[in-house]
Amino acid sequence: MTRVQPHITPPGSLRREDAARYCGCSPAHFDKLVREGIMPEARNLGGVKVWLREELEQAMYALPVFGRAPGDAGGGNSCDAAFGL
Numbered sequence: 001m002t003r004v005q006p007h008i009t010p011p012g013s014l015r016r017e018d019a020a021r022y023c024g025c026s027p028a029h030f031d032k033l034v035r036e037g038i039m040p041e042a043r044n045l046g047g048v049k050v051w052l053r054e055e056l057e058q059a060m061y062a063l064p065v066f067g068r069a070p071g072d073a074g075g076g077n078s079c080d081a082a083f084g085l
Contacts, residue, residue, distance in 0.1 A: 013043065013050035022056060038063070 020030035
């Protein structure tokens with residue numbers, strides 16, 4: 001007999017440790033990013049601090065690309081410079 005797995009929807013909000021893990025950093029570093037305004041502030045869910053997954057994703061998409069200066073749209077690659085393109 002086949003067992004049907006229930007459809008599990010990922011949570012729309014995450015507590016601090018899970019939000020930090022979702023962003024790929026430690027809770028302490030996540031706290032620093034929130035204080036600096038890089039990551040969004042927590043929401044109040046009946047006295048529990050939670051972060052909305054969608055807001056975390058928006059904040060991560062707004063981060064600069066590693067190795068690229070902020071505001072640099074890029075578009076090329078390292079081979080372009082080598083061949084004068």
